[in-house]
Amino acid sequence: MDKFLKMTAIVAPMDRSNVDTDAIIPKQFLKSIKRSGFGPNLFDEWRYEDVGEPDADNSGRPLRKEFVLNQPRYQGAKILLARENFGCGSSREHAPWALKDYGFDVVIAPSFADIFFNNCFKNGILPIVLDEAIVDALFNEVHAEEGYQLTVDLENTQIVKPDGEMVTFEVDSFRRHCLLNGLDDIGLTLQHEADIKAYEEKTKQTAPWLFAG
Amino acid sequence: MSAKTLYDKLWDAHVVRQEEDGTALIYIDRQLLHEVTSPQAFEGLRMANRKPWRIDTNLATPDHNVPTTDLTGGVASIEDAVSRIQVETLGMNTREFGITEFAMGDVRQGIVHVVGPEEGATLPGMTVVCGDSHTATHGALGALAHGIGTSEVEHVLATQCLIQKKMKNMLVKVDGKLQPGVGPKDVVLAIIGEIGTAGGNGHAIEFGGQVFRDMSVEGRMTVCNMAIEAGARVGLVAVDEKTIDYVEGRPFAPNADQWEAAKQAWQDLKSDDNAVFDKVVEIDGSKIEPQVSWGTSPEMVLDVNGTVPNPAKESDPVKAGGIERALEYMGLKADMSVKDIPVDFVFIGSCTNSRIEDFRAAAEVLKGKKVSDKVEQALAVPGSGLVKLQAEKEGLDKIFTEAGFEWRNPGCSMCLAMNADKLPTGKHCASTSNRNFEGRQGAGGRTHLVSPEMAAAAAVAGHFVDVRDYL
Numbered sequence: 275m276d277k278f279l280k281m282t283a284i285v286a287p288m289d290r291s292n293v294d295t296d297a298i299i300p301k302q303f304l305k306s307i308k309r310s311g312f313g314p315n316l317f318d319e320w321r322y323e324d325v326g327e328p329d330a331d332n333s334g335r336p337l338r339k340e341f342v343l344n345q346p347r348y349q350g351a352k353i354l355l356a357r358e359n360f361g362c363g364s365s366r367e368h369a370p371w372a373l374k375d376y377g378f379d380v381v382i383a384p385s386f387a388d389i390f391f392n393n394c395f396k397n398g399i400l401p402i403v404l405d406e407a408i409v410d411a412l413f414n415e416v417h418a419e420e421g422y423q424l425t426v427d428l429e430n431t432q433i434v435k436p437d438g439e440m441v442t443f444e445v446d447s448f449r450r451h452c453l454l455n456g457l458d459d460i461g462l463t464l465q466h467e468a469d470i471k472a473y474e475e476k477t478k479q480t481a482p483w484l485f486a487g
Numbered sequence: 488m489s490a491k492t493l494y495d496k497l498w499d500a501h502v503v504r505q506e507e508d509g510t511a512l513i514y515i516d517r518q519l520l521h522e523v524t525s526p527q528a529f530e531g532l533r534m535a536n537r538k539p540w541r542i543d544t545n546l547a548t549p550d551h552n553v554p555t556t557d558l559t560g561g562v563a564s565i566e567d568a569v570s571r572i573q574v575e576t577l578g579m580n581t582r583e584f585g586i587t588e589f590a591m592g593d594v595r596q597g598i599v600h601v602v603g604p605e606e607g608a609t610l611p612g613m614t615v616v617c618g619d620s621h622t623a624t625h626g627a628l629g630a631l632a633h634g635i636g637t638s639e640v641e642h643v644l645a646t647q648c649l650i651q652k653k654m655k656n657m658l659v660k661v662d663g664k665l666q667p668g669v670g671p672k673d674v675v676l677a678i679i680g681e682i683g684t685a686g687g688n689g690h691a692i693e694f695g696g697q698v699f700r701d702m703s704v705e706g707r708m709t710v711c712n713m714a715i716e717a718g719a720r721v722g723l724v725a726v727d728e729k730t731i732d733y734v735e736g737r738p739f740a741p742n743a744d745q746w747e748a749a750k751q752a753w754q755d756l757k758s759d760d761n762a763v764f765d766k767v768v769e770i771d772g773s774k775i776e777p778q779v780s781w782g783t784s785p786e787m788v789l790d791v792n793g794t795v796p797n798p799a800k801e802s803d804p805v806k807a808g809g810i811e812r813a814l815e816y817m818g819l820k821a822d823m824s825v826k827d828i829p830v831d832f833v834f835i836g837s838c839t840n841s842r843i844e845d846f847r848a849a850a851e852v853l854k855g856k857k858v859s860d861k862v863e864q865a866l867a868v869p870g871s872g873l874v875k876l877q878a879e880k881e882g883l884d885k886i887f888t889e890a891g892f893e894w895r896n897p898g899c900s901m902c903l904a905m906n907a908d909k910l911p912t913g914k915h916c917a918s919t920s921n922r923n924f925e926g927r928q929g930a931g932g933r934t935h936l937v938s939p940e941m942a943a944a945a946a947v948a949g950h951f952v953d954v955r956d957y958l
């Protein structure tokens with residue numbers, strides 16, 4: 275996984291609450307057995323006039339011009355600004371894969387659905403929870419100013435606005451450590467092999483039926 | 488020692504390592520695998536040259552993409568090439584790593600959340616995971632069960648553990664006695680209507696109270712299944728005699744030598760009397776009416792005798808906007824009565840309601856009746872090959888087919904329409920599944936979540952009706 279340190283990028287506003295994973299990446303794309311290539315189908319139903327198909331060429335499809343990611347001013351956005359309960363619905367990791375593949379490294383919202391929140395970290399996306407009032411203000415500023423950019427500094431857990439104003443955010447220290455160092459969870463866990471084996475030995479005594487296979 | 492909730496006990500029993508910052512390494516006793524969320528996990532394992540930590544804890548079955556029509560052609564008969572490749576990939580991966588798979592054509596194949604408990608593969612006291620959010624289902628047996636993402640599927644395959652933070656404890660207590668015609672699905676829909684789709688975020692929900700003590704184990708599965716629609720990854724019901732009777736004798740259950748010890752260990756799988764929950768919600772079970780969802784989120788649910796909300800009467804503009812959007816998508820008018828919503832399709836199935844008791848309940852309503860001419864298609868899709876077999880033994884399939892239902896083979900089917908069973912644009916479906924999101928059952932389709940009994944009654948009437956008038 276790439277290291278996540280500090281980035282500055284255009285912010286795209288997704289002004290809806292309860293954006294679910296079916297909206298982020300519609301189910302027909304879950305049929306892929308790959309991890310990559312989902313970006314062109316991010317928000318497929320909202321983004322295109324027609325219905326998308328997996329493994330098809332998306333370049334010639336009719337776009338819904340009013341949809342936020344289709345507006346010229348938000349091209350190149352790497353930060354998604356969202357409303358409450360973003361990412362609700364299924365556990366599909368295709369949702370963060372699609373966001374990442376499209377180019378989003380950060381999602382800011384007042385709240386996230388749990389599974390989606392966890393899946394983000396595992397795929398190098400930083401989900402940031404901010405107060406509703408701050409998120410509101412950000413929406414206003416993004417709408418008001420074309421080319422609005424934020425700087426997200428994970429090292430110092432700070433967001434810097436164009437006018438220099440700073441907003442601090444909280445992030446789990448373990449997740450922060452993994453993102454900053456580009457660490458892979460499995461490698462980390464396997465460092466504790468002895469603990470896992472000790473747990474198994476103990477459980478074989480107390481609940482042998484769990485080891486009957 | 489301080490009093491513990493059931494969730495606390497299950498958690499404590501599975502901590503391999505506790506870090507100072509609150510994260511813990513949790514041991515996983517069972518992983519269920521299906522074709523959609525596992526290919527990238529196996530690919531990751533191979534890429535990193537890793538082997539599964541324990542093969543015997545994993546159990547696989549294809550469900551999302553399998554056709555529910557004729558299965559005799561096996562995997563090759565799946566017309567959609569992408570679907571076929573996923574199902575084939577599951578077979579290749581399980582063979583390569585030596586993992587047990589109930590493949591297409593095996594009578595034990597079915598929806599992973601129906602198959603797990605049916606086989607005794609999910610047991611009280613276990614930690615159970617699956618790359619699917621409805622894994623909460625297995626909590627009905629007093630197991631700590633939740634959905635995980637594909638990276639975590641790979642993590643469990645490679646290490647038998649998960650990196651987790653403990654959730655908070657929430658108790659949803661439903662006391663009283665349910666009215667006749669009101670079942671587990673109505674209970675859980677009413678709960679979601681009450682607490683909202685984010686009501687359980689960050690919490691493990693234990694369902695307690697008289698209603699759940701009286702409920703069958705299969706009914707508890709229906710309730711726990713939809714904990715995720717209430718925002719909670721985990722749903723739980725305490726272990727009692729019913730749980731133990733349910734488990735006894737199932738293929739993966741403890742063998743005779745270990746049965747008594749296991750039973751003994753499971754006695755303690757309930758919250759201590761004075762255990763403290765971070766959040767408690769109490770609902771009077773006797774007041775719950777048959778439920779019908781009207782909108783595009785499971786919390787948009789109403790009593791069958793209710794009327795569809797009017798955005799003009801909503802003071803919060805965000806909520807009013809949400810209602811307006813849902814009304815438009817669903818093709819409904821504000822203030823119309825639920826009973827005037829037409830039903831074009833009926834789907835009885837999904838991991839929420841495709842067990843034998845669900846088909847018995849629906850058959851009770853359908854017996855001797857016919858599906859309305861207004862209904863274009865009515866599907867009955869058992870959750871597993873064994874459920875199907877049992878239903879046929881009891882002659883239930885006849886009741887369904889004589890009424891005008893199609894009696895299908897097991898799979899997820901029209902719950903999410905990854906296979907060929909799709910709800911056409913603009914059509915209303917009385918569905919026993921769990922999600923009514925836009926496009927969930929097919930692009931532009933309009934889903935109404937109901938119980939099996941309510942779906943059967945709607946099929947007969949051609950619109951929603953109060954099933955109590957049909958009993």
Ligand code: SF4
Binds near residue numbers: 599621839920
């Ligand atoms: S039946 Fe529906 S909810 Fe259940 S596992 Fe299948 S697709 Fe998911």
